[in-house]
Every structure is written in structure tokens, then in C-alpha cells.
Amino acid sequence: MGCVSTVVARHKRQVLGIIPSAFTVNNLVRETCGKEIKVATMHERLLTMMELSDAFISLPGGFSTLEEIFQMISWAQLNIHSKPIGVLNINGFFNDLWSFVNHDVEQKFITQRARKILIFATTADELVDKLQSFRFEPDPALSQLKWSPSSSQKKEVDLTLRL
Numbered sequence: 001m002g003c004v005s006t007v008v009a010r011h012k013r014q015v016l017g018i019i020p021s022a023f024t025v026n027n028l029v030r031e032t033c034g035k036e037i038k039v040a041t042m043h044e045r046l047l048t049m050m051e052l053s054d055a056f057i058s059l060p061g062g063f064s065t066l067e068e069i070f071q072m073i074s075w076a077q078l079n080i081h082s083k084p085i086g087v088l089n090i091n092g093f094f095n096d097l098w099s100f101v102n103h104d105v106e107q108k109f110i111t112q113r114a115r116k117i118l119i120f121a122t123t124a125d126e127l128v129d130k131l132q133s134f135r136f137e138p139d140p141a142l143s144q145l146k147w148s149p150s151s152s153q154k155k156e157v158d159l160t161l162r163l
Contacts, residue, residue: 021039079139111139113139
């Protein structure tokens with residue numbers, strides 16, 4: 001992330017780092033070369049990213065990268081957002097993920113409509129073109145779900161044991 005944000009900043013483009021506060025201890029992340037928002041949790045990071053982003057682009061990475069991709073896909077499926085989600089498949093890094101998704105479609109775990117949520121491309125130009133032409137097609141069964149900030153806030157629960 002640091003290399004990408006540095007290049008973006010050098011080209012006079014906006015950089016926004018959304019950093020869980022735990023990462024700021026012991027210099028786990030270097031200083032952001034743009035605006036920085038500190039959040040308490042990883043969930044809050046993803047929620048903030050979703051609220052402030054126009055699209056999501058994934059570069060090669062590890063478990064956290066996969067978790068973030070799938071979280072955004074799940075939220076799109078549930079009609080929480082309708083933003084494009086792209087994977088830049090550099091040197092075939094995501095070929096096995098592409099195969100996995102297609103296998104899940106064949107096995108009917110993922111619908112053809114849901115499959116279109118995730119955009120794959122091998123070049124940055126191709127990915128940008130696909131992201132710009134993306135049109136969200138909500139699942140009719142799930143498009144009736146209405147999400148609001150109040151529905152996701154903590155509610156007090158009485159856990160008193162009564163005998």
C-alpha cells in the first residue's frame with residue numbers, strides 16, 4: 001500500500017489512508033503521504049473505506065486482501081453498496097481466485113448475476129475502463145433489503161439470568 005500511495009501522491013492525486021489505531025503502535029505502518037483517518041477497528045476501516053470510496057481495486061496481497069475483497073463483494077450482494085470491485089491480476093497472481101469464483105458459479109454457490117460484481121483485468125487501463133463501465137445489477141430478492149446506520153449500531157441487550 002505504501003508504494004502505491006507514494007506513486008499516487010507524486011502524480012498529485014488524492015491519497016487517503018484509513019488506518020486502524022493498533023497499526024500505529026511500534027511503527028507497523030509508515031506515515032501516510034496524504035490525508036489519514038485513524039479508526040478503532042478493522043471493521044470500522046472497511047466501513048469507512050466503503051463510505052468514502054467510488055470503487056475498490058485489489059492488488060496482489062495476502063489474507064487481509066482477500067478478506068477485504070470478499071467483504072466488499074458480500075456487501076454488494078446484500079445491497080449495502082453498489083460500487084465496482086476490481087482485481088488487477090498482475091502476472092496471473094489472481095488466476096486461481098478467478099478459477100475458484102468460476103467453479104463456485106458452476107456449482108451454483110454463486111449466481112451469474114453475483115459473479116458480475118467482481119471485475120478482473122490484467123492491465124490498469126483495462127481495469128479502469130471496466131470499473132467506469134460497471135453497472136450494478138442487484139439481486140431482485142436482496143434488493144428490497146434496506147440498510148441504515150441505526151440498524152448496524154450496537155443495541156443494549158439484557159443478559160440477566162432469571163431463575
